[in-house]
Amino acid sequence: MSNPTLSDATREKLRKVSTASIASALYKRGLRNQFIQGVVPVAPKEGNMVGPAFTLRYIVAREDRNPMTVFRSPQHPQRVAIETCPPGHVLVMDARKDARAATAGSILITRLALRGAAGVVSDGGFRDAEGIGKLDMPAYYARPSAPTNLTLHEAIDINVPISCGDAPVFPGDVLVGDKDGVMVIPAEIVDEIADECMGMESFEDFVLEQVQAGAGIIGLYPCTKDENQSAYEAWRKANGR
Structure with a gap:
């Protein structure tokens, strides 16, 4: 899968177009499932979210593998994803559309924003959603959710192909989010x-x-x-x- 750099010119164009227009353009090319289903802005922002995808995949948590102490590990994938998502990228999380537990909270998402990320998308929940909504960085989720991710989710893979809200997301695909939701544009056709x-x-x-x-x-x-x-x-x- 090619992974061209998102040019500044293309990024600026995508800041000005709607997810509806993108959906129609992709449908003309036979791509029907590029809208991330079931996610909404934590808080509406004036400009579009635009950036290449950097992904985090969760699986169903197995209780013996996910006590609270796992967060002490410097290799914990959730924490590593926050610290390695490149500036200008969108962190996209696959939680299997299960919002009964959070996929992140305001401290981690604030850190992501301060590192220069273009946004964050999860088909699960966020805890501390009010704080996340106050950030300038766009954020999309299914709904607020207080329980820690460890109760239901295990962060397992970083920057691999995922499904988010039934949309296929490959690392480097371009995410565009507006007040309606988020579209995924395959990297190789983003300019056109x-x-x-x-x-x-x-x-x-x-x-x-x-x-x-x-x-x-x-x-x-x-x-x-x-x-x-x-x-x-x-x-x-x-x-x-």
Whole structure:
């Protein structure tokens, strides 16, 4: 699996597009399951979360392997993931969609934010969610959950392919999160998806203006009439889009 560097130009484009546009662009390429199901922002942020995936996989905890003392180990995968997730990346956690126990809390996520991560996504729970929500760094989870991860989860693998909210996530895939949720873009097509979505956002802004002015959607969305295409081109020139 290729793992190209996410360019600054592509990152900036993805900050301006919606997860809905990304979902449509990926669907055109036959990719149906790239939306991380069941996660929401801990607290809404103004800008999109954008960054390559750095992953942590949890399995079901076996009681004899997960007493509280395991956190004393300097090799504990949860702690190591927090300390090794590269700046600008998104830490993505596979908790098997089980939010009955937390996958992290505010101290660890604060440390992640201060190390320069672009965000964090878990299909499980977070404890101390209020504190996490106050951070500038975007965070997504299933719901608040007070019990420590050790009660149900064992952190087992770092930066391996995972499933998060039923979406496949490979290390280096690009995560984009907005107020609706999080999309996973395969790394090798991220530049073309960003370019296509910028055009989609422009057209949909035009369409929304037309609808707000009373236009009907048939022949406009999708655009199947020449006069609407001409009107869109004129709108682009007038608005510098």
